[in-house]
Amino acid sequence: MAAVDSRGEVLDVQALPLPYFLLRARVAAMVPAEPGQFVMVAGANRPEPYLRRAFSVYAQEATSDGSLVISLLGKVIGRGTEALAACVPGERIPVLGPLGTGFHSVADSASESGRAALVAGGIGSAGLGLLAEALERAGRSFDFFYGGRSAEDLVEAETFRRLSERAGGRLVKTTEDGSAGERGLITAPLEAGLRAGAGYTTVFTCGPHGLMAAVARIAAAAGIAGEAATETPMGCGYGACLGCAVALKNGGYALCCRQGPVFRLEEVAW
Amino acid sequence: MVSAGASSLASPDLSTRVGPLRLQNPILTASGTFGYGLEFAERADLHRLGGLVTKGLSLEPLAGNPPIRIAETRGGMLNSIGLQNIGVDRFLIDVLPGLRDLPPKVIVNLFGYAQDDYVRLAERVDPYEGIAAVELNVSCPNVSKGGIEFGHDPEILSRLVRRVRSATGKPIVVKLSPNVTSPQALARAAKEGGADILSAVNTFVGMAIDTATMRPILSTIRGGLSGPAIKPLALRIVFDVAREVDLPVIGIGGIETVDDVLEFLLAGASAVQVGTALFRDPRTAERLVDGLRERLRAEGIPSVDSLIGAAARPE
Numbered sequence: 001m002a003a004v005d006s007r008g009e010v011l012d013v014q015a016l017p018l019p020y021f022l023l024r025a026r027v028a029a030m031v032p033a034e035p036g037q038f039v040m041v042a043g044a045n046r047p048e049p050y051l052r053r054a055f056s057v058y059a060q061e062a063t064s065d066g067s068l069v070i071s072l073l074g075k076v077i078g079r080g081t082e083a084l085a086a087c088v089p090g091e092r093i094p095v096l097g098p099l100g101t102g103f104h105s106v107a108d109s110a111s112e113s114g115r116a117a118l119v120a121g122g123i124g125s126a127g128l129g130l131l132a133e134a135l136e137r138a139g140r141s142f143d144f145f146y147g148g149r150s151a152e153d154l155v156e157a158e159t160f161r162r163l164s165e166r167a168g169g170r171l172v173k174t175t176e177d178g179s180a181g182e183r184g185l186i187t188a189p190l191e192a193g194l195r196a197g198a199g200y201t202t203v204f205t206c207g208p209h210g211l212m213a214a215v216a217r218i219a220a221a222a223g224i225a226g227e228a229a230t231e232t233p234m235g236c237g238y239g240a241c242l243g244c245a246v247a248l249k250n251g252g253y254a255l256c257c258r259q260g261p262v263f264r265l266e267e268v269a270w
Numbered sequence: 271m272v273s274a275g276a277s278s279l280a281s282p283d284l285s286t287r288v289g290p291l292r293l294q295n296p297i298l299t300a301s302g303t304f305g306y307g308l309e310f311a312e313r314a315d316l317h318r319l320g321g322l323v324t325k326g327l328s329l330e331p332l333a334g335n336p337p338i339r340i341a342e343t344r345g346g347m348l349n350s351i352g353l354q355n356i357g358v359d360r361f362l363i364d365v366l367p368g369l370r371d372l373p374p375k376v377i378v379n380l381f382g383y384a385q386d387d388y389v390r391l392a393e394r395v396d397p398y399e400g401i402a403a404v405e406l407n408v409s410c411p412n413v414s415k416g417g418i419e420f421g422h423d424p425e426i427l428s429r430l431v432r433r434v435r436s437a438t439g440k441p442i443v444v445k446l447s448p449n450v451t452s453p454q455a456l457a458r459a460a461k462e463g464g465a466d467i468l469s470a471v472n473t474f475v476g477m478a479i480d481t482a483t484m485r486p487i488l489s490t491i492r493g494g495l496s497g498p499a500i501k502p503l504a505l506r507i508v509f510d511v512a513r514e515v516d517l518p519v520i521g522i523g524g525i526e527t528v529d530d531v532l533e534f535l536l537a538g539a540s541a542v543q544v545g546t547a548l549f550r551d552p553r554t555a556e557r558l559v560d561g562l563r564e565r566l567r568a569e570g571i572p573s574v575d576s577l578i579g580a581a582a583r584p585e
Contacts, residue, residue, distance in 0.1 A: 005313065005552060042550075050497055051342050051550060080342075094551070235340050235347060236549035238313060240305055242325075242351045243340035252333050253354070 003238065004029045008041070008095040010087045011069065019076040020123070020155040021085045022058070027095050030068045033057035035130035036102030036229050036262040039070065040237035043083030044091040053080035054234045054257070056206075057098060058129040070095075073126035073156065099237050100261050103131050103204060103227050114201025115169065116142035118160075119190055119215050121207020122153045125160065127229035127261075128206050132163045141168040143193065143200075147186025147211070151179040187214045194222045202226060203265070213270035226265040232256045282566035283573035284559070286320070288540045289466040289518045290441045291402055293320035294373055296535065296574050297558050300522055300545035301326055301379035301405060301445075302351065306365045313552040318559050320541060321375035324361065326407045328381050329390060331357035341478040341487040346497020346524065347546060348476055350490040353381055353407075358394050370400020377443060381407040385420075385430050392437040404440050406431070409447030409472040421447040421472075424459035431463025441466040443520065446511065448500075449475050453507045457515040469520040469543065470511055471504045496546040498524040505537050512538025513582050526554060528561040535574065536581040 008025030015021050025041075033039070040052035059071040076085050087093060116135060118128050125146060135142050144164040148154050154173055157180075161171040172189045173181025182189065194200060203226035205215040212228040219226040235241030237257050244256035247269040254260060254267075284295035298321040304310060307322045316322070334354025341348045356364075361378070369376050378401050380391040388406060395401050408421035408430065420430050427444070434442055444460035446453050448471035457468050473494025478487045504523020512519045521539030525531060526547035534542045547554040562574075571577065 003313070047498075048344065049342055050344075050346055050546075096552070232337055233340050233342070235349070235546075236552070238552060239309055240303060240552070241340065241349065241549050242302075242334060242354050243349055245334060245337045245339055245354075247336060253337075 003097050003099050004031070005094070005096040006030065007092040008070070010089055010091045010093060012089050013085060013087050015085075016155045017152075018085065020152075021074050021076065023072045023074065023084055023087060024069055025072070025093060025095065026063070026067050026069050028067045030070070030095065030097060032060055032062060032068060033070070033098035033130065034102035035134050036127060037098040037100050038237070038261060039072070039095050039097030039099065040234075041072065041084065041093055041095050042080070043087055044093045046083055049079040049083065051080070051235060052094065052096065052237065053084065054231070054237055056127040056129070056229065058126045059133070060130070071129075073123070073129065075123040096237060100257055101259060103229070103262050104264075115199045116140060117145060117190060117193065117198070117200040117203045118142055119145040119186060119203060119205040119207070119211070120147070120160075121186065121211040122148045124205075124207030124211070124229075125156050126206070128204060129156070129159075131204055132160060136163045136167040139167070143169040143172060143198065145172045145174075145186045145190050147174045147207070148176070148180075150175050150177045154180055185214075186211065187218060190215070191218055194218070200224055205229070209270070216265040216268065216270050219265050227262050228265055228268065229262050230256055230260050230268065282563060282571060283575070284563055284566070286540050286574045286578075288520060291321075291375055291467070293375055293541055295320040295559050295562070296541035297531070297555050297562070298323055298374075298377070298520065298541060298543045299548060299555050300543035301407065303545035303548050306356070306361060306369075307376070308365055308368045310552060315556050317373050318556045319374040320559070321377055321402070322369075323377045323379050323405055323543060325355050326353050326379045326381040327355055327358045327361050327391065328353060329358060329387055329394075331355065331360070336489045338487055338489055341493065343476070343478055343495065343497075343499065345499035346495055347549075348478055348488060348493035348495050349473070350488045350493035352490070358391055362395065362398060366398060366400050370398075375402035376400055377403045377405050379405045379407050379445070385433055388430060389433050389437045392434045392440075396438040396440060401440060403443055403467070404434070404438060405443040405445055405469060406434060407445055407472070409445055409449070419447070421445075421456060422450055424455050427456055428459040428463040431460050431465050435464035443467040443469050445472055446470040446507070447472050448503065448507055454510055454514045457511045457517070461515050461517050465517060467518050467520060468511060468515065469522055470508050471523050474500055474503065496524065498526060500524045501530060505533055508534055508539050509537040509582065512579060525558075526550075528558060528565050531558055531562055532565070532577065535577040536579070538579040538582055540578055
């Protein structure tokens with residue numbers, strides 16, 4: 001489906017609290033994103049920062065007037081995210097999307113009998129929102145592993161608890177400081193689950209590079225398939241600048257914005 | 271603003287002659303910022319461009335540099351793509367047929383590691399009618415095979431252009447590096463070698479450091495700076511080169527608004543290439559075509575021609 005470059009009307013920006021925020025915008029001409037796809041957005045009429053920012057579509061809802069309301073889950077880490085968090089209702093911001101290749105195996109995996117493990121690190125949970133909804137809708141069971149430095153990094157824990165429980169699974173939390181869930185890294189309960197025979201046949205992950213690399217190792221060792229929603233600095237988001245190279249195991253590079261952002265775990269040279 | 275004194279005109283003449291090239295308007299897309307053109311047909315109206323310059327093509331496909339390849343800076347960005355491209359043969363077979371019947375002139379950007387590479391590339395594209403001109407990339411800051419930089423030594427540049435001249439009858443555009451003491455000296459050398467057109471400028475070498483990791487952001491440490499940040503620097507070089515060398519110049523560097531286009535024309539450019547601004551908004555080039563037409567109409571300026579180099583003329 002063709003991506004459309006249009007304007008989105010900001011409906012609200014919720015501090016979750018900051019640095020995390022949830023921006024909702026109504027985009028007239030946009031087709032719904034597939035799980036894992038993203039949009040390029042920027043604050044309204046701001047000369048700086050110069051380039052748009054890539055955001056996973058975290059949630060979306062088609063409205064009766066034919067427009068799409070998209071939710072972007074973000075964390076203020078620099079000028080681009082700052083500008084978005086500072087948007088006010090009614091502002092019209094540029095939105096280009098949906099872009100990229102999402103989770104390819106969702107269609108297959110929905111009909112699969114095995115359970116899925118979704119593994120998010122902090123704000124990486126934004127990349128798994130639509131996927132969790134799609135799996136829940138398709139009636140495929142999954143556990144949601146949600147790791148962060150501390151409790152406030154698990155901003156959307158309740159959403160993922162609800163979705164995973166509805167899908168017959170559960171939410172598992174870890175934090176490095178022990179302020180929520182077990183103290184430690186989120187890969188620990190994932191490995192424990194696999195050892196205990198949780199029956200995962202697919203693992204999906206989005207988060208810091210180190211986490212996704214670890215998940216790839218764990219999946220390979222367990223002999224299960226998986227996909228990761230990757231992130232790189234992006235210039236344009238639509239394949240023109242060739243800036244968002246992801247190194248592949250076969251020696252070449254793929255563009256995060258076109259062949260990605262979702263790759264099979266075994267494809268990427270972690 | 272110069273004025274032709276006429277009242278409002280129905281339709282200003284946007285066409286421009288750039289040496290042997292006749293363009294329907296002076297707005298082109300810059301090499302490396304718009305792929306090979308066709309990929310973005312759904313995102314931009316190719317028909318309305320004056321021309322498009324392809325991603326730099328080499329004899330063999332190139333994978334490009336490892337990540338991280340780009341870093342945003344104030345008013346622009348650094349890139350170190352490393353000339354990732356599909357190779358000249360795949361371009362000629364797979365891409366060119368889709369481009370050659372479009373109104374914009376197709377200029378192929380050529381890149382080599384040795385003089386022979388440029389000659390072979392020029393020979394390779396010479397028979398293809400859909401190619402209006404070749405642009406020689408002699409100034410990419412992001413590849414350093416053997417440290418050869420053809421665009422930094424007047425004698426080498428002159429010899430290179432002369433050899434390419436003998437390999438093709440197509441108009442030759444030489445893309446000048448800004449990372450030299452005297453771009454004018456290189457411009458003269460390109461003319462001596464037989465260039466038809468100059469394009470100025472390529473990106474400025476720069477760098478950025480991640481203060482969290484305390485390491486350079488780009489995998490290659492240095493990259494090419496582009497975007498609005500370089501516009502005044504590029505404009506100065508276009509002004510100097512256009513006054514000094516009797517060749518048409520295509521202006522490049524941070525162009526995003528109609529005023530930017532006008533400034534480059536007034537400085538002496540016969541056309542402009544839009545680059546980094548396309549990343550921010552894929553429709554920038556066609557927006558500039560519309561905006562320029564509107565502006566000339568509103569100001570009562572009959573043609574693009576009347577603007578070229580006006581800032582260099584005595585008052």
